[in-house]
Amino acid sequence: MALKTKYQQKTDEEIVLLILNSGNQELFEMLYSRYFNKVKDKCFSFLKDTKQAEEFANDILTKAYEKISGFKGRSSFSSWLYSITYNHCIDYLRVKKKLHYPNWNDSNEIPEIIDESETDFEEANYENLLTILELIHPEEKVLLLMKYQDNVPIIQIAKTLRISEDAVKMRLKRARTRVIYMYQQKFNQNN
DSSP states (O other): OHHHHHHTTSOHHHHHHHHHHHOOHHHHHHHHHHHHHHHHHHHHHHHOOHHHHHHHHHHHHHHHHHTGGGOOSSSOHHHHHHHHHHHHHHHHHHHHHTOOHHHHHHHSOOOSOOOGGGOOTTSSOHHHHHHHHHHSOHHHHHHHIIIIISOOOHHHHHHHHTSOHHHHHHHHHHHHHHHHHHHHHHHOOOO
């Protein structure tokens, strides 16, 4: 308990540095407690199963501890951890649902040109938007959440999904277009 009090005000990155320098496993418990619920919630958004989301969160945080020496500080600890989280979930969904993105994309075509400037998602119904996110491919959902919810840089998204930065940009555009198209189709939001 004294350890937690002593380091409570430290940033995540400072704690990681202390872990790397001292090898003190107890320090990771602070990061574990800071992030368990956040990681669990991200897992739940993909898995829709509370128990499985908790198991995944524990596995992901264990994996993060094992890979802590791979954290180079080029992004925040939270971005690094969320990349591991997204990667773990998307890998699971690829295997479980046998979803190969290029094949899925070919069979779920959308119109080539949609003027994104005509769609104002600030006025979109949040619940309706969540409904649409559940209908798109998990990789597209991951891309959108990483970019717009967690502000993960393109280069980090590329590393997480093991694709090029150009592929990330192309898939982000396609994912936005698909969300706009599906939102307009489902909720008649033609401006």
